[in-house]
Amino acid sequence: MQRDSAPRTAHTVDALVVGGGFFGAWLALDLARRGLSVVLLERERELLQRASLKNQARVHNGYHYPRSILTGLRSRVNSERFLNEFEDCVDQSFSMYYAVARRLSNVTAAQFKQFCARIGAPLAPAPRAIRDLFDPAAVEDVFTAEEWAFDAVKLAARLRSALARERVDVRTGCEALAFEPGTAQAGRIATRARVLSTGEELIFASEHAFNCTYASLNDVLARSGIEKLALKIEHTEIVLVDVPEPLKNVGVTVMCGPFFSVMPFPSNGLHTLSHVRYTPHAAWQDRESDEANQARFERLPRRSNAAFMLKDAERYLPLASKFEVRDSFFELKAVLPQSEADDSRPILFKRDAGLAGLNCVLGGKIDNVYDMSRELDSLLAVRGLTR
Numbered sequence: 227m228q229r230d231s232a233p234r235t236a237h238t239v240d241a242l243v244v245g246g247g248f249f250g251a252w253l254a255l256d257l258a259r260r261g262l263s264v265v266l267l268e269r270e271r272e273l274l275q276r277a278s279l280k281n282q283a284r285v286h287n288g289y290h291y292p293r294s295i296l297t298g299l300r301s302r303v304n305s306e307r308f309l310n311e312f313e314d315c316v317d318q319s320f321s322m323y324y325a326v327a328r329r330l331s332n333v334t335a336a337q338f339k340q341f342c343a344r345i346g347a348p349l350a351p352a353p354r355a356i357r358d359l360f361d362p363a364a365v366e367d368v369f370t371a372e373e374w375a376f377d378a379v380k381l382a383a384r385l386r387s388a389l390a391r392e393r394v395d396v397r398t399g400c401e402a403l404a405f406e407p408g409t410a411q412a413g414r415i416a417t418r419a420r421v422l423s424t425g426e427e428l429i430f431a432s433e434h435a436f437n438c439t440y441a442s443l444n445d446v447l448a449r450s451g452i453e454k455l456a457l458k459i460e461h462t463e464i465v466l467v468d469v470p471e472p473l474k475n476v477g478v479t480v481m482c483g484p485f486f487s488v489m490p491f492p493s494n495g496l497h498t499l500s501h502v503r504y505t506p507h508a509a510w511q512d513r514e515s516d517e518a519n520q521a522r523f524e525r526l527p528r529r530s531n532a533a534f535m536l537k538d539a540e541r542y543l544p545l546a547s548k549f550e551v552r553d554s555f556f557e558l559k560a561v562l563p564q565s566e567a568d569d570s571r572p573i574l575f576k577r578d579a580g581l582a583g584l585n586c587v588l589g590g591k592i593d594n595v596y597d598m599s600r601e602l603d604s605l606l607a608v609r610g611l612t613r
């Protein structure tokens with residue numbers, strides 16, 4: 227690694243968090259509220275610019291996971307906590323409908339109803355006017371559900387001011403290069419980082435370091451000489467569309483297989499269009515790849531799959547022919563092996579990941595942050611770090 231200047235110790239803190247997406251920012255805040263001194267490093271110029279912004283923005287309320295009852299149940303608990311904590315950052319003004327496809331679906335309408343009853347998720351027949359929007363030859367039934375969309379721009383602003391209030395030292399435009407063993411005096415972990423605007427190198431010594439870099443998790447581990455975690459990485463596209471009037475205040479998901487969703491995207495007033503088959507453009511097993519994911523992301527082509535998504539969506543919802551494509555988000559998605567098997571969304575919280583004091587965190591959806599609390603309680607109790 228080439229160094230522009232000799233590294234110097236900038237800080238000794240209780241905890242260093244790398245990655246200022248929703249997970250890292252929320253974790254940094256939680257640690258500060260527990261009384262720890264915290265530094266948060268983010269490579270981008272602002273918080274929540276990557277997967278936490280470029281996604282479908284659904285606050286999952288369980289409906290999506292008929293293949294994983296545990297994820298369905300956890301979603302019900304976590305979505306309520308998320309709504310309580312971030313009510314002002316969530317659009318609850320639109321109506322959400324789940325349609326069940328007649329062919330290729332992993333569930334029938336009856337099974338979907340049964341699943342929702344088991345996880346206690348409210349479900350009712352959709353109104354006539356909504357049913358009439360779907361092709362009855364392709365869709366078995368349509369239900370009204372209770373689901374919402376978060377506004378990532380508002381979330382970023384909320385977290386920014388809360389972090390400032392809790393005196394978290396937030397350094398944007400600062401990239402973590404590697405984790406190294408620390409010294410007995412300064413802290414158990416030394417994190418080498420670079421200020422991107424000047425090239426200056428810094429070292430942060432801390433008792434705990436948290437790698438919350440999502441699709442770059444293994445990039446930082448590999449640079450630290452630590453074995454990569456088993457992750458599948460997908461290069462994804464979410465299309466931003468303007469929808470015609472009957473769908474303006476409406477979200478639709480077709481269940482449960484190679485289908486699509488169209489949902490309000492609160493931070494810009496458009497709708498996101500995603501498709502199980504066409505949203506992923508490429509995928510690879512991270513352990514088998516020699517190239518860093520971020521480098522690969524920068525060189526991957528960005529040819530839109532919007533036309534395929536629209537064509538397929540029209541088969542179920544003919545009004546999709548009137549969607550106007552405005553833009554696309556391309557982003558990397560990190561998928562845990564367990565999610566591959568049953569479409570569940572567990573959280574990964576790996577303690578002492580290759581180095582004592584280094585923790586790796588990855589969540590399959592935004593409200594999974596609440597699944598961290600128990601891990602943190604026991605981690606900090608063991609270290610006697612809570613003041």
Ligand SMILES: Cc1cc2nc3c(=O)[nH]c(=O)nc-3n(C[C@H](O)[C@H](O)[C@H](O)COP(=O)(O)OP(=O)(O)OC[C@H]3O[C@@H](n4cnc5c(N)ncnc54)[C@H](O)[C@@H]3O)c2cc1C
Nearest residue numbers: 245247248249269277278281282283284402440590591592
């Ligand atoms: C296509 C798609 C659709 C999705 N839809 C939904 C949905 O509808 N609802 C839902 O709840 N979840 C959804 N998700 C999942 C959700 O986006 C993620 O679970 C969540 O955003 C992960 O947050 P994070 O903070 O871990 O990741 P990120 O937001 O990606 O944050 C990681 C941060 O680390 C920074 N970073 C990386 N390397 C370094 C480094 N070396 N030094 C410093 N900083 C670094 C990055 O710049 C980034 O800001 C979706 C994801 C994708 C990709």
